[in-house]
Amino acid sequence: MNLEIIYEDNDIIVCHKAPGVSSQTERSFDPDMVSMLMNYFHKKGIKNPYVGVVHRLDKPVAGVIVYGKNENSTKLLSEQITHHSFTKRYSAIVCGDIRKISSPSASKNPDGSFTLSDYLLRDARTNTSFVVDITDNKYKTNKEVKKSLLNFNVKETITLPEKSPLYNESSPYGNILSLVDIELLTGRHHQIRVQFSHTGYPLWGDLRYSTFSKVLNQRKGVALCARSLTIKHPTTKEEMTFKVTPSNSIFKFFNI
Numbered sequence: 001m002n003l004e005i006i007y008e009d010n011d012i013i014v015c016h017k018a019p020g021v022s023s024q025t026e027r028s029f030d031p032d033m034v035s036m037l038m039n040y041f042h043k044k045g046i047k048n049p050y051v052g053v054v055h056r057l058d059k060p061v062a063g064v065i066v067y068g069k070n071e072n073s074t075k076l077l078s079e080q081i082t083h084h085s086f087t088k089r090y091s092a093i094v095c096g097d098i099r100k101i102s103s104p105s106a107s108k109n110p111d112g113s114f115t116l117s118d119y120l121l122r123d124a125r126t127n128t129s130f131v132v133d134i135t136d137n138k139y140k141t142n143k144e145v146k147k148s149l150l151n152f153n154v155k156e157t158i159t160l161p162e163k164s165p166l167y168n169e170s171s172p173y174g175n176i177l178s179l180v181d182i183e184l185l186t187g188r189h190h191q192i193r194v195q196f197s198h199t200g201y202p203l204w205g206d207l208r209y210s211t212f213s214k215v216l217n218q219r220k221g222v223a224l225c226a227r228s229l230t231i232k233h234p235t236t237k238e239e240m241t242f243k244v245t246p247s248n249s250i251f252k253f254f255n256i
Contacts, residue, residue: 003036006064006242011073011235013037014066016244019221023056023065030059037067054078055086058190060205063090063226064242068234076234081187087230090182090192091155091246091256093223094201095212096173098180099154103199105131113153118198120148122189128208129189131198148195149185154178156254166250172212177204179254192224204250223250 004016015033017023022032034051041049051067052074068074080086107115119134121144132139139145160167160175167175178201182192193209196202202210204223225246232239246256 003040005040006244007240011069012066012077012231012233013069014064014229014242017057017062017065017226019060019062022059024053033065033067050074052077055081055187057226058193058222058224060222061224061226062221062244062246063224064229064244065226066229066231066242073234077231080231084185085232087228087241088184088187088226089228090184091225091227091251092180092182092192092196093204093250093254094178094180094196095171095176095204095210096178096201097157097176098178098199098201099157101199101201105195105199109151113151116148116150116152116195116199118148118195119145120188120191120194121145129191129194131194146188147186148188148191150192150195151183151185152180155181158253160253177250177253179251179256193222225251 004018005013006016007014017033022030025032025034034053037051038049050070052069052071054066054068054074054077057063057065066077068077101114105116105118107117109115118131119139120129121132121139121142122129132145134140134145156179158177160177184192190209193203193206197206197209202212206222225244227246228241228243230239230241
């Protein structure tokens with residue numbers, strides 16, 4: 001698998017992570033970004049290379065990801081995440097016409113965008129997260145419950161033609177798909193996937209949080225891409241934005 005580098009200097013390296021690649025080394029033989037970067041640095045003749053993990057993308061998710069090339073840069077970038085000064089935008093394709101969303105989690109903003117607000121709890125045993133009712137006594141004082149916020153705009157809604165290989169006569173969504181642009185305001189485990197599934201509009205191809213995708217065995221990858229990342233350079237303090245065009249999964253059906 002090829003390593004796609006978007007930008008590199010003495011302090012940071014920004015890459016386009018492919019779907020199916022882990023953000024960091026894990027206990028498997030599957031490819032991961034840290035190992036690929038270490039091999040890249042070794043081939044360049046760099047002795048004792050350093051790859052600092054700053055943030056993560058879910059394994060099936062593609063998109064922009066940044067790593068620190070030294071301890072200080074990694075620390076400063078991590079502080080930006082802590083202080084919510086990273087700006088992360090995602091493109092996703094959800095099942096159904098999400099313009100009709102009526103979930104209690106969703107509120108419509110004056111500019112036509114939507115906000116999703118939930119409380120999420122991670123189950124480490126199953127490596128999943130789920131929405132909980134914060135008014136329930138068993139969750140009120142649970143410090144593992146995290147408030148989760150995101151904003152999204154609906155960019156395009158289409159109906160798959162009957163001749164499409166993705167068309168399904170028994171689709172509970174009427175073969176309707178919506179392209180949404182997401183601004184992630186908090187970075188919780190599987191947040192985007194969990195919150196949209198909870199509203200009744202799961203991401204296409206999400207085998208973990210979408211029963212519909214499991215039934216159809218949609219194994220071409222979850223339709224989610226981290227398409228834009230804005231950071232402040234740890235040394236120069238310059239604001240830098242890196243972008244990719246979503247190309248994995250079924251984004252080809254939309255005007256990206």
